[in-house]
Amino acid sequence: MTVEKTVLARDLSHLFSDEACRRKPSPIKTTMAYFQDPSVVFLGAGMPPSDIFPLRSISVEAPKPPFTNGLALCEDTIVASLAKEHQDLTFDQDIPLARALQYGNSRGQKELLSFLKEHTKLFHNIPYQDWDIITTTGSTQSWDASLRIFCNKGDTVLLEEYTYSSSVEAAEAQGLNCIPMAMDQEGIRPDRLEDLLANWTTYHPGIPMPKLLYTIPTGQNPTGSTMSDSRKPHIYHLAQKYDMIIIEDEPYYFLQMDAYLPENERDPDANAENVSHASFMRSLCRSFLELDTEGRVVRLDSVSKTFAPGCRLGWIVGSKQLLDTYWNLHEVSIQSTCGFAQSILSGILNRWGQDGYISWLKGLRQQYTTKRNWCLDNCSKFLPSQVVTVPRVSAGMFFMILIDAQKHPDFQTTFKGDVKLLEPYIYQKCVSAGVLVACGSWFKVNGPDSSKLVQCDEESKTLIFRGTYASVPPEAMVKGLQLLGNELRKEFKLE
Amino acid sequence: MTVEKTVLARDLSHLFSDEACRRKPSPIKTTMAYFQDPSVVFLGAGMPPSDIFPLRSISVEAPKPPFTNGLALCEDTIVASLAKEHQDLTFDQDIPLARALQYGNSRGQKELLSFLKEHTKLFHNIPYQDWDIITTTGSTQSWDASLRIFCNKGDTVLLEEYTYSSSVEAAEAQGLNCIPMAMDQEGIRPDRLEDLLANWTTYHPGIPMPKLLYTIPTGQNPTGSTMSDSRKPHIYHLAQKYDMIIIEDEPYYFLQMDAYLPENERDPDANAENVSHASFMRSLCRSFLELDTEGRVVRLDSVSKTFAPGCRLGWIVGSKQLLDTYWNLHEVSIQSTCGFAQSILSGILNRWGQDGYISWLKGLRQQYTTKRNWCLDNCSKFLPSQVVTVPRVSAGMFFMILIDAQKHPDFQTTFKGDVKLLEPYIYQKCVSAGVLVACGSWFKVNGPDSSKLVQCDEESKTLIFRGTYASVPPEAMVKGLQLLGNELRKEFKLE
Structure with a gap:
């Protein structure tokens, strides 16, 4: 006879918040032990009668597996x-x-x-x-x-x-x-x-x-x-x-x-x-x-x-x-x-x-592989490689557009060598040109002011924008990246 | 021309918690202004493509108004x-x-x-x-x-x-x-x-x-x-x-x-x-x-x-x-x-x-009037009026069973004149007899220990139980109240 080794989780209750510790088991929940007990008439819990829930049935139509020809092409249906x-x-x-x-x-x-x-x-x-x-x-x-x-x-x-x-x-x-x-x-x-x-x-x-x-x-x-x-x-x-x-x-x-x-x-x-x-x-x-x-x-x-x-x-x-x-x-x-x-x-x-x-x-x-490929293919085509790097992403919905801020002609002058000043300017320029990508700073964890030494690279000269390919139609992706490329070329004087 | 008087709500922001005050508007939400803007290619928000949500349609069958003959009898249907x-x-x-x-x-x-x-x-x-x-x-x-x-x-x-x-x-x-x-x-x-x-x-x-x-x-x-x-x-x-x-x-x-x-x-x-x-x-x-x-x-x-x-x-x-x-x-x-x-x-x-x-x-x-009537009618029939009062409730799902604890033969002796000691005893007796009602003490707000004077009546000699009629079938209600009445008669020596 083999006895399986039982490995149990450690007691980590010392990590609970005061709020979690203050939460006591409710005595009324103890009544639920009798809820389905046929020997007890249950007048305990306030449940509305389900016979008057105003719904008779729900029917859902969904695609039917296997999905071997792509999700969008699947015509077969199951009805639940x-x-x-x-x-x-x-x-x-x-x-x-x-x-x-x-x-x-x-x-x-x-x-x-x-x-x-x-x-x-x-x-x-x-x-x-x-x-x-x-x-x-x-x-x-x-x-x-x-x-x-x-x-x-x-x-x-x-x-x-x-x-x-x-x-x-x-x-x-x-x-x-x-x-x-x-x-x-x-x-x-x-x-x-x-x-x-x-x-x-x-x-x-x-x-x-x-x-x-x-x-x-x-x-x-x-x-x-x-x-x-x-x-x-x-x-x-x-x-x-x-x-x-x-x-x-x-x-x-x-x-x-x-x-x-x-x-x-x-x-x-x-x-x-x-x-x-x-x-x-x-x-x-x-x-x-x-x-x-x-x-x-x-x-x-x-x-x-x-x-x-x-x-x-x-x-x-x-x-x-x-x-x-x-x-x-x-x-x-x-x-x-x-x-x-x-x-x-x-x-x-x-x-x-x-x-x-x-x-x-x-x-x-x-599906996502195709979307990501289309996006990165067009990044290569339309974004100026002299100033832009797009990492080869292999999961998720997002891609990053990394821009060398130091190559911007006004970076040291108008923008005082500070990416935090250049970022909103470039963001607005792109929106006005007809393409919106999210600013990297919106996602930055800055830490409390009291932190004397910051381990992460505060001195970075890289402008960061986040794009998505998840729900962008192919022709919109081409147009968006074209507009973005043109705007960056104009701004960075690459024409 | 009549000008309507405009009454606006007062600014009550001084009542907000620290947490609510710390919550700042998120910059990424500002992009949503452009989400449906046809002049902007939106690469901003991470939304999955809805064309591959694996659902084609949902159909819901519900009863059809007017409901003049009672909810349960309504046979007509709408299909949404x-x-x-x-x-x-x-x-x-x-x-x-x-x-x-x-x-x-x-x-x-x-x-x-x-x-x-x-x-x-x-x-x-x-x-x-x-x-x-x-x-x-x-x-x-x-x-x-x-x-x-x-x-x-x-x-x-x-x-x-x-x-x-x-x-x-x-x-x-x-x-x-x-x-x-x-x-x-x-x-x-x-x-x-x-x-x-x-x-x-x-x-x-x-x-x-x-x-x-x-x-x-x-x-x-x-x-x-x-x-x-x-x-x-x-x-x-x-x-x-x-x-x-x-x-x-x-x-x-x-x-x-x-x-x-x-x-x-x-x-x-x-x-x-x-x-x-x-x-x-x-x-x-x-x-x-x-x-x-x-x-x-x-x-x-x-x-x-x-x-x-x-x-x-x-x-x-x-x-x-x-x-x-x-x-x-x-x-x-x-x-x-x-x-x-x-x-x-x-x-x-x-x-x-x-x-x-x-x-x-x-x-x-x-529907609820009928349920409540049936419940209170049977309370009158089966609960011993010598010790029990049931207030005439006119809304909701609950009724209260108020019991004069002082009429319990052992109240002053075994239970030391304390309803808090009698309550769990009567509760358990009822559950053993086959009927469950919730204890009043479970719903009591006691206030912090530091409160010297308590305004509410702590010296009450009334035992309180909560019952519900909301989802209790008529025959179960009769049986439950019969059992409860019998148990109370036995306990209070009213036989």
Whole structure:
């Protein structure tokens, strides 16, 4: 008889915020043990009668797997008819609407959770056993909840030097210190992070050591960088050494692409859709979850980029202990993810099956590869290479336009050698010329004023703009990059 | 020419929390001005392409107004076919799914907002002009957001002496002082509230004056009480005098019923459905909004009780200034209400029209009147009137079972004259006998330990339990009340 070794998550409750610690179990929740008990007449909970929910059924038309000819071309359809009552279900794993739309488990409906848990197992090999998942109303809310759960006012979080601006805004509004981590096109630099943490009081005197390390490892927003797997053990080790939680925000995880090759080097016969499921799965970056022997990684997942953002449906993967704390917060805030979103997503996903969903994700990869290729091909064509560099992005929705500010004729004079002065000028010039790209400074984590020494490169002479290829039609992309190229040529006097 | 007098809300920004004040407008949001601008190629925002959202259409079957023969009997059906693209809409006011499911306005989709705003106008005559609405993911989240927006740790909120336990839990976890307001079957007692505020430092030494007054005016949870309209001006005046925001949480507003009459006094020919829309609307309690000349009332509305709780869709009515602050918070937390919920609700409501929705609400009134009557009729039949009083509730989902603890033979001995000791004993006895009602103490706001004098009646010798009739089938209600009556007779030695 083989006995499997049980590896359990560590107790990390010492990292909880005062708010999370003050949250007590509610006595009324204890009544739910009797809710479905046939021996007890339940006059306990205030639930409206589901027989008068004014909905009889919902029917959803969705594309049908396999998606071997591209997502847009797929003409086949499945129709998911979602019934109100259990006895009318046309598909066993559907959530009856009467339950999905009733008050219920803030964790999520079991039919959806079981699909997502299986999906998680297929993609990530988590080394401890008591991990779990909980649904959220999307990763923005997952991050807000994470801050409430771990941080008190005055606490510190680490974020990539450039990051999603809403993540910084949420943390700063809560009175937290946001400290940037140096990064490059392979993500956070572990050597610089080690230095930062080892010499913390030199860099950030008077600021507490960080409790959270927030990262968008794959197709990072705004840089488009993807953290190389080889850096992850070092970073995880630092999280252990300095007792931090890693919040791994992975909305772009399934927007990983084939490596970029210039048009003339590309194999015209290569077709990502001929790749097997197994080699597609092997090609993806590894999650921090796979290194997590202690349960200190909280992964934020979402269907915003694989289905649609308006679903407002995400989920968190982490240790049961940590997720129970999110659950307690959700019960007094969002209560649960929308029942329509849960039924509809569960209806489609369970009909597709894990294989069908993987086929969809492979199709997404091909779609984004094509978009990214078109974008970078046209960057080469239209942007002046004398002053512009566009890194070869391999995941996500964004590309960076790096411009050598020192080559601008008025940089030292009118703009006093300061990219912060040149940036809004160039931004406005481009908008007036008819193309809008986002300013790099909008995504910059500046750190508190008290930080004497700043580890990240403040003296950079590189102008940074963020573009996206995600939802830009091909002809608009050509036009936009042409306009941008022309404007930069004019401004940098390259004509 | 008549010039209308313009009454605008007061600037109440001095009441915002530090967190709300720290929240700065995001520069990236300024780009949205160019999002639909045909003269600008927009490479600014990271939106996934809606053509590959894996949904072609959603079709929803709902009952069809008018609902003159009761909600359950209505057999007629409308089918709302919700198209993905604007050009495929079958109904002008539908939200195209491609927009509903995209990133978008955190305030809510315009088709839904315009219905809800019109609905608000029909039911409430708001005396100032710059009021607005914003969608939320339900009133629990609206309350959580309200606390984040107005309160710093250590601040004070007033709540009814008995109230929804999650509302207290949310506030206490945030480190706020929850102070009870004395109440009776007509809601908050303005005389006692005036005394409390005038003598604040005597009652609650060392505790800051309250910033928020939280009330569930109609069909209050757990007491079932409804605040009489005549009390509201006094309470509003106190809110003005002491510079408080009134948070009016009204999930049960449309569960107002005809007054209870015992079975033998009821007119068998009376039929609530014959009442005109106008007299139905006149019969409803007035909102604090109607007294609000300054914009210091924040009303929390929700479809949880009129449609279904799992929609996770609510909305807030208040001054534009206050709502903009909620908007800023939503953009870094929930982002927006679920797009499925918005499309489906908007699809049904706009097809029904305002008249159709009012017909539905009248049907709800009749449904709940029937349920409440059945419950109270059977309370009279089965509960021992020697020890039990059941107030005649006229709104909401709950009824209170008030028991004279002093009539329990062991009250002074085993239970030391303390209802807090008798309550869990009686609760467990009832559960063992096969009927579960919730303990009053679970909903009690106790106030901080430092409060020397407690205004509310701590010496009460009344045992309180909360029951619900909302989703209890008629035969289960009879059985539950029989069991409860028998158990109380046994315990109180009335056999």
